[in-house]
Amino acid sequence: MEPLSEPQIAAALAELPMWSYENGKLHRTFRFRDFRDAFAFMSRGALIAEAMHHHPEWFNVYHTVKVWLVTHDAGGVTEQDLALARALSEPMSLPR
Amino acid sequence: MEPLSEPQIAAALAELPMWSYENGKLHRTFRFRDFRDAFAFMSRGALIAEAMHHHPEWFNVYHTVKVWLVTHDAGGVTEQDLALARALSEPMSLPR
Amino acid sequence: MEPLSEPQIAAALAELPMWSYENGKLHRTFRFRDFRDAFAFMSRGALIAEAMHHHPEWFNVYHTVKVWLVTHDAGGVTEQDLALARALSEPMSLPR
């Protein structure tokens, strides 16, 4: 995995409007109604991450989840971080 | 906790249209887009149940979650089962 | 994935003593101290399953988790079911 250049990251973030590039990592803060929804989001995110073999740095308190994405092995933000950012940004499906 | 009568249960289910009363339990099948969303729903449901000290019987395979609610100590369906059915039926909040 | 023969399944179950072969599926009942530990086990199991792209049929009520494993596409129990049974049977690590 090659690290992306800053222009490549900026171009990708145009499609990920809630995300920013800070201190060499992709970053977003998610705020939910309550802890339950925040932790349900984290459970779904944990399944996504484990299946990708690529894990976030994340912090939670009550209804807030802060996420930072970077590929340590590549020394920067890679396509894998963008893929994880996109997957985490997808809304939960409503049940039928 | 007193068990509800069948007319009381029928009246309550009018407000819970996806739920039915079967073999003495409240029942609903939830179907999601994929396993991830199904398990996120279960994680949220587990938090709701633990905080209520009232737990579902539930079965999962892939994107399907089948839920049965009854209050064993009361020998029937109680207000607690209705409260859990309502809470499980609430949609996940979208993050800000 | 080829389904395993009954002798192959019997040989594999010799190393999985809590599991049985019932109605064409691998089966085990796990009983924990409480709902919390049962659901923590399910969370870990969900991560294992999602990473394998192979999901259990499972039922939970309070501290009990019943698991059935079969590979529907193969029409029987396969090596993938054995791998999932082994992974679910591993104890949680203690933290340092």
Place this chain on the structure above:
Amino acid sequence: MEPLSEPQIAAALAELPMWSYENGKLHRTFRFRDFRDAFAFMSRGALIAEAMHHHPEWFNVYHTVKVWLVTHDAGGVTEQDLALARALSEPMSLPR
């Protein structure tokens, strides 16, 4: 809830040897075998916290979970933080 004095906190931490008192919060780092076990621990911790109506500040990356406990409403560490620290420190039960 009254905040505890520093001597009270120090006395309580004698029974919680992996925890420290740092910057006005109880703190512990948990390290597990892998992400799966770390997230199973968080799922169990989320259930404990939600049932107590008292939530941690926590950070996770891969097999590491860092936890900080404080009662914001009380302006300090309270008995509730000690109770949550004790519950998070309990090992998972092995299944039968």
